[in-house]
Amino acid sequence: MSKEIKIITEKLHFAYQGRAVLEDIDLTLLDNSIIAVTGPSGTGKSTLLSVFNRLWEESSDGVFAGQVLIRLSGRLVDIYGPELPVDALRRKVGMVFQIPNPLPMTIFKNIAFPLMLKGLRTKSEVAGMVETMLTRVHLFDEVKDRLNHDARSLSGGQQQRLCIARALMVDPEVLLLDEPTSSLDSKASEKIEDLLVELKEKCTLLMVSHYQDQVRRIADEVYELADRQLYRMS
């Protein structure tokens, strides 16, 4: 079965505090795949990710130009256009950060948090969904007896799987991953990699990674960001 186009960027340009970080990036990415972006530190890989969920708007004095289209619910949508509110975009384009960032609340509440944002509050329904999601990221057996414990008490690897589960809770169509294993040991990284390979059946994963081995193991397409340009690697 041929894959559909999931993301298109046209003449993407991003400047931060007057300095160009990304220039004229034209990109076409297919769905149900893992796309890795590599490159030296400080070249704007994380900035590139934040362009796809407009998260840069929350914290920086960035200037964006160009067009980013993402196929959401079967239709290519201009994510900077007026028809898509930013909160709706971010529910469709989830994000996992470099350093795991569980919220300062229990494991259960962390996973249920996105449902609360959507207004879903039926306790039994939420409990079932939390268990399903924790099982999906292979975390349920490890935490089932301490769902009411502070999520920050989990190990780094467990925290990152928790964050992935939290991001998946609202069924995103694209998942952005900013070096998701950089703060983890090799065993925990392996578990995350296996999970990402499973996840691409359901969504498109755009991942920034420093690790060439990891990229070779799991990525379907690899790009390198250098000199403000994105180059497709063979």
Next chain:
Amino acid sequence: MSAHIFRLAAFASGFLTIAVFVMMLVLGWPLFTSGQFFAILTGEWRPSNELFGIFPMLVGSALVSVLALCFSLPVSLGTAFVVATLAPRPLRRAVQLMVRFMAGIPTVIYGFVAIFLLVPFMREQLTGGSGLNILTASLVLALLIAPTMIVFFVSGLQNVEERYRLAVDALGGRPVQKLLYLQLPQAWPEITAGIIMGLGRAMGDTLISLMLAGNSVAAPQAAVDSGRTLTAHIALVIAADFDGMQFKSIFACGLILYVFTAIVVMLLRLIIGRSMCQV
């Protein structure tokens, strides 16, 4: 050398705080030895009948400060929400600037403006009488304590770590959801501290209640009654007497205010200390 100076300054301020307490205790000692202390706490103020009770002032102080807190809390919380999260950045800065400016206005200006604007309104539209009553004083005190509370609230709401805020943003949380589900639960120690600080400020203020509460020595039965607070009572008695029993009775007022302030400070330290431990 500079360390010695700082140590000396710290010692001097600590010593002065204790000295104030000891001074009030010594000057009020005749009250304790004559067994009148509790009679003063619970009795009426009728100096012509040799009755020097401060119970009406205790009620007045409690009513004025609690009412001021009730009026100020929702407004201060709302302003803090706007400054911390909800408003666009230029508006946040403008409101924050205004709040800081409010904090710097001398108390007498609030009282002065209220006498010309609020008192006539209260007299003609709401409470009748002279317009000088507990309600009028507490409304102006609410305005006076608001900047103190807002500063605490904003600091608490903005202190929530950036990574948590970004996590909620990345999940599609709207600003108001981020505020209600993340920032507010995280900021409760500062919010509690702000409330206690506001209450302490309202209880300790002299000029507003002196100018606007009416200064009646009868215990107020309702918010629209005229009343006198402990601080206003001290100011009024000290201006009229310097040696008699009236004068000595104000040390009971001083002791109560001192103990109340000490409790407020200790509660603040406890709350802030606990929140630091949780980080």
